[in-house]
Amino acid sequence: MSYRVPKVLPTTVVGSYPKFPIAKEALKKHYKGEISSEEFEKMIKEAIRLAVEDQIKAGVDIISDGEQRREDMEVYFAERMEGFVVGNKPEDWVRIFDNVHYRKPVVVGKIRWKGPMTLTDWKYATEYAQGRPVKAIITGPYTMADWAFNEYYGDKKELIIDLAKELHKELKALYDAGARYLQVDEPALSTHPYKEDIEITKEALSIVFQGMDDAKKIVHICHGRVEKLFPDLLEFPVDQFDLEFVNNNFKLLEAIKEYDYASSGKELGYGVIDIHSKKVESKDFVKNAIYKVLEIMPPEKVYVKPDCGLKILGDRDIAFNKLKVMVEATKEVRKELGYEE
Numbered sequence: 001m002s003y004r005v006p007k008v009l010p011t012t013v014v015g016s017y018p019k020f021p022i023a024k025e026a027l028k029k030h031y032k033g034e035i036s037s038e039e040f041e042k043m044i045k046e047a048i049r050l051a052v053e054d055q056i057k058a059g060v061d062i063i064s065d066g067e068q069r070r071e072d073m074e075v076y077f078a079e080r081m082e083g084f085v086v087g088n089k090p091e092d093w094v095r096i097f098d099n100v101h102y103r104k105p106v107v108v109g110k111i112r113w114k115g116p117m118t119l120t121d122w123k124y125a126t127e128y129a130q131g132r133p134v135k136a137i138i139t140g141p142y143t144m145a146d147w148a149f150n151e152y153y154g155d156k157k158e159l160i161i162d163l164a165k166e167l168h169k170e171l172k173a174l175y176d177a178g179a180r181y182l183q184v185d186e187p188a189l190s191t192h193p194y195k196e197d198i199e200i201t202k203e204a205l206s207i208v209f210q211g212m213d214d215a216k217k218i219v220h221i222c223h224g225r226v227e228k229l230f231p232d233l234l235e236f237p238v239d240q241f242d243l244e245f246v247n248n249n250f251k252l253l254e255a256i257k258e259y260d261y262a263s264s265g266k267e268l269g270y271g272v273i274d275i276h277s278k279k280v281e282s283k284d285f286v287k288n289a290i291y292k293v294l295e296i297m298p299p300e301k302v303y304v305k306p307d308c309g310l311k312i313l314g315d316r317d318i319a320f321n322k323l324k325v326m327v328e329a330t331k332e333v334r335k336e337l338g339y340e341e
Contacts, residue, residue: 003131008299016309017066023047052128058323065125078105082112105148113166136179141204146188164204183218190224227255242269244307271307286329
């Protein structure tokens, strides 16, 4: 079964979805050693099926596995790569933003990829996707380095480049399996919008995405001073930047216009849903948001999606209803622009 993604204003997600009770139970019992690996896999697969089912019911064009297996975007990968140590004492928990905390990993040795970390869940999601493309999503080398304590490498760049080489192997495994929407999450970059950091990230991404030219190469950035990354950001070896807009009251559109983003040829993942608010947006709000970006960008270069991962909402019904409104509003805009479904 194949699915035709709209040529203009396709809808998508950033990645995470509120965890279903079965996923929470599976992770808790697995951590305590109370269930077998087979039971754990069965429960996680069911949670992914539910996440995919919600996205399909909402009408999303390009979906994700909902990241039901992942504790968070940093620890999940650190625990599965050689060179990291992740503790579970109170002092190991640090704050990222808002009220979000995580167990900060420590780099104690050379970073090495031990095998696929996300491939199984991508395959699960693809099995239930009814032909829709499923994004393959990993946390990027800059963020993995920035959100860890480095007690091994001489400098940050050395760590980032080693991470890029090893994470390339992860993305290549997904690519070889058939994934053609490849997303690397780099939220930490916008908190350090300095020339040196931007150049290191650019170099690292060229390594991560090497040899995958026929895939859609996407970088997701959020939570910081994204506008400060321009115009250097436009030189990154990617096809699309996935950015948040509602959370900054659409002020980022000023940078999109000032630096002539449209002429760069890059696509724009355009956030129209606030993941920090439990209020479900109206169709008019989403439509107005889309028309704002269409004053600057051609519709065939804009992907409509939430600002960031929906996991932060913590409520499946709210997340689903936000996606549903997003899709309905986008369809109306397509129709008003004269594009057939």
